[in-house]
Amino acid sequence: MNRKVTKVLGLAMAAAMTVMTGCGNSAPAAVSDTTDNSTDNAVVSEASADQGETRKIGVLVADVSGEEALGFRNYYEKYIQNNYNVTFDYTDALASAEDEKAAIEKFASKGYDAVISLSSSDRAQQIETCEEYGIYYAVASGVLDESQYETYKTYEHFVGQVGPSNETEFEAGKEMGKYFKDKGVKSVAIYGAFIPNPMHVYRAAGVIAGLGDTYGGTDDMNGMIGQIFQDQGVDLTKVSGDVEVVAYLQGYGDTTTDELNAAIQKAPEAFISVGMATTFFAQTLSQENIPFSDIDSFTAMNSESMKNGSLEYLAGKYSSSIGPVFALVMDAINGNVIRDPEGNAVSFTQGYLVATDAESFDKYYVNDNGDTPIFDKASLDGIIGQDVTYDDVKALIESK
């Protein structure tokens, strides 16, 4: 008898969940004065036109511990939040496309106005979900694949993207490789970070090209990246050229300790990283006095590695480089959705700045630090407003 009661209760609870889920709205949304009651697609952002209202922006993040990610977060939460009537809500580290979609749906149910994406498991799905729920969406790190951009550039709630293109990533890697080749380095170790992450694939291909080497017999960008995707890493047997790549490793820092030690044993003259080495390996490489390079951000920790460690080359972005995306999103929330001359979502490419010594590093770091970021309130105010145009935003981004 009791077992039956148990089963019935269990089923009843599960049924209650499903029935409640299937029912209509049982509570008012935080911002729910929309008249569209045909679907769940609460047009949360369009309902809040009052300029004095605190805007709520959700931020999708996959990396929560990297130097660049921390710099970005610091800028939004400490600088932007203090200077504008806006709150940012960061997700935990999103591991998959399902996590990203659930996070956007949660932002929608909380009545958020917009979503800024620093996560790239499935950007197409992110855009479609935001469109479905009527939330403005922008990409703040990297850009969409060209075919994806073509597909989604006319979506009403897709505000745009500001970040390095895949070609820019390749060039950043190439410049880094060329730097060491020009120095006369004859052997290097390469850290591929999170390949097959596309950004890291492009950078790694660029590094090999910059070293003057070929991969699988080619130094053409598309030829190289196709093979690296297929190999899911850099296959050292395919690398040939004057500069020898004596070791290659990829993956999270704590899972590559043995490989790092093995790479160090091969005595490379330089350690070239396409991302995250400053977070994972800075201390070890500095202790071993191996010159290393990375593509990251101008942060305090990297400044320390450049001054007192062996970090020799850093291609980075300002932590405030995500300022223009915030401005575009604020404009959209306030009713001024900025479009490019063809009427599509805007797409701006940002390049990398390179520091090769403490002096040049400080120039970028100090200029973009704390209360005086490169994209400060004064400059952002110039592109936040009802009369702001595409050309205004373009001019500001290109000026920095």
Add this chain to the structure above:
Amino acid sequence: MNIKKIINRQNIIALLPMAALAVLFLVFCTVVNAKGYRLDMYLKIVFNEALVLAIVATGATFIYTLGTFDISLGASTLFSATLGVMVYNRTENIALMMAVILLTGIVCSLLNSVLASIFHIPAFVTTVAMMSVLSAVSAQIITVNGGALGGISIPSSVVKPFDNMPFKIATLLLFFAVSVFVFEFTKAGRRMKFVGGNPLCAYLTGIKADKYTILAFVMAGIGIGLGAFLTLVYTPSVTTTTASSIGMNIFIAIVFGGMPISGGARSRIYAALVGGFSYMLLNDILEIVIDSSAAYGITQVISAVFFLIVVYITGMNYKTALLPR
């Protein structure tokens, strides 16, 4: 303590997972309302989050009943979804895609059981190996075909007709009903519990454990196939991280639902359903209540504490000298 008191205590403890689900549900509704969030939308999110977990875990309950476990369920789900996407992109045939997904789930699971039954390798060992193989093969397919996009996908319009609550609820209930029938009302279900509770005794009674191991893995395979399809319905793309959290979440969900880790006669087919929804509700409550910027991972720490408490309380049921009844 007399037998009646022990039985009463056992019954009360057996009811605790349902009571916990009810309490969590009420707390969830209260918290969401208090914050001014959309309850209907949030319930839908929880349902979607728990759906795949509940279905795959319900299938996995058969394996757990035998006193073993399968750590490759997440990888099998990923592999099934990957093949499904590949088949659709080549044939544009949704029915074929669904068939391939379901068959792949069953075949992956059967392979585990065959290795365990024929070569007498402990099932958890074969599943560890299978997890590595399936993850690696899936990653290879995804990266080779996905290229710079980082994943493979089908057009969302293909699965849109299935992305609605009635279909999802019906799928869940249908699979659950079949599982209940097999588990509670067939000789096979009863014998699985017997094998899980005391393999030697079952063997001496003439029960062939291998046969029921294969059946248990087939049920788990059906769960994997359905889970993979519903994963695609939710997000019609597959990346190397798709379904990555399922393996461990299944274990947590089943224990949350009051299932003994050792399997056997006290195994409960509804544990996965109750536990899956409880676990997701708990996670979402913590996520809403605790500011994520306060400390990353704090919700996981609290979930872990809840998990230990649940295991301790449900474990009280097994510490008596009384035989299961």
